[in-house]
Amino acid sequence: MTARLEGPISTGAEWTFELLEQYDRAIGEIARNEFHLDTYPNQIEVIASEQMLDAYASLGLPIGYPHWSYGKEFIRNEQAYRKGQRGLAYEIVINSNPCIAYLMEENSLPMQALVIAHACYGHNSFFKGNYLFRQWTNADAIIDYMVFARNFVMQCEERYGHEAVESVLDSCHALMSHGVDRYRRPTPLSAEEERARQRERSEYAWKQYDEIWRTLPARGNQGRDSAEDVLRYPPEPQENLLYFIEKHAPKMEMWQREIVRIVRKLAQYFYPQGLTKVMNEGWATFWHYTLLNRMHDKRLVDDGFMLEVLQSHTNVVTQRGYDQRGYGGLNPYALGFAMMTDLRRICEKPTAEDREWFPDIAGGDWLKVLDFAMRNYKDESFIGQFLSPNLIREFHLFAVADHSEKEHLLVDSTHNEQGYRRVRQLLSQQYNRDGQVPDIQIVDYAHRGDRSLTLQHRLFRGRPLDDDAVEVMKHLARLWGFKVRLQTIGEDGRVHNEREALPA
Secondary structure (H helix, E strand, O other), X not given: OOOOOOOOOOOOOOOOHHHHHHHHHHHXXXXXXOOOOOOOOEEEEEEOHHHHHHHHHOOOOOOOOOOHHHHHHHHHHHHHHHOOOOOOOOEEEEOOOOEEEEEEOOOOHHXXXXXXXXXXXXXXXXXXXXXXXXXXXXXXXXXXXXHHHHHHHHHHHHHHOHHHHHHHHHHHHHOHHHOOOOOOOOOOOOHHHHXXXXXXXXXXXXXXXXXXXXXXXXXXOOOOOOOOOOOOOXXXXXXXXXXXXXXXXXXXXXXXXXXXXXXXXXXXXXXHHHHOHHHHHHHHHHHXXXXXXXXXXXXXXXXXXXXXXXXXXXXXXXXXXXXXXXXXXXXXXXXXXXXXXXXXXXXXXXXXXXXXXXXXXXXXXXXXXXXXXXXXXXXXXXXXXXXXXXXXXHOOOOEEEOOOOXXXXXXXXXXXXXXXXXXXXXXXXXXXXHHOOEEEEEEEEOOOOOOOEEEEEEEEEEOOOOOOHHHHHHHHHHHHOOOEEEXXXXXXXXXXXXXXXXXX
């Protein structure tokens, strides 16, 4: 017996909250029942354009601690938006449980439905399924933790002064990209545990304070270091600068350490997003396209609805040429969507080339293949594993060697088997975070001497230092409280350059 085809949920561009609820229900049923997408519960908020600008400025989180940089970012975005120099995102989605999605009230109904499919079922399922988000973030606790962070920072401003708190936050923000544990799983966030730890710290500091200790004479063995005193500390290089500062900065007060910890936790929360931009946006774009087309197949939306959706979708996944206005490199939406779509094609309609390059997935179940890729890869490995010769040709990708010691450019790789592998390898390396952030590690803390801190920058790994390095060094010295030196190490293992900074 053939099921009766339903008519469109609605017609026209105007939306109501009742219609949004109907579309969310219809999209969710298709996502769960037909494509087996696993998501957190959704919380949809409709906001005005000014509220969207405010969300831009505060890193997309619904609540956060106050800082001047957020106001500056709000003004910059607002002026560009009012002058027509830039548009606003149709949505912002937060990796939390429930998953919070902000929709702009200015959107038409088809755009609201697209956003629901994109954010509430695309990004949401990626947040819940990808291994980086599962291991490095805690969706259940981020909102409560940010409430704790906001209250703590504001209390510190009342007690210690606005300028003192702002100074610590400025320095922490400057070092935010060096406050991440790449290999060690961080402890779960818990606002209640943070508050309990704060009380314990305050009680301990109060109990330990005694003026009589200031009257004791100095030890008589000063100047004679034991074998333990001269041991290098830390025993191994430390890459998480903010963590080391939080635990070991000699003169830092307890409230300052907690602020360092807050910024470090925030940096850790955003760490997976920087590693999965192509995959996350490609996955969400693929699913809004697939889900809404499925709704059209089931006649839940009409042709006019789909025309508006496809126009917006096409704008999102357009890859501009290098000589076109607005070119900004590879569009992550375009590359991610193309790779997800290509994986489905390889499974459903593989060519002889596909069977040679991807023998394990060609002709397989595309839902299982995409789900496996989403859960177990990041941008670097995803491109290195699944970028096909077909897409390399479609995007007109090839490699050009530009070496400073050479007078001419050299076409390194073209469209042949060796060239395809070389292009795929080089492109995947561009999405390696280790190549985007300078490799800086703490190698020595003179804890028995002048308490200076020595860091090393590996010139042959990661990104080279730029002109901002001196300013960042000043922030590091401000937090540490003593002299900080940064050595640049070349491939020969020798110090090529050394910078020093003293606390202001």
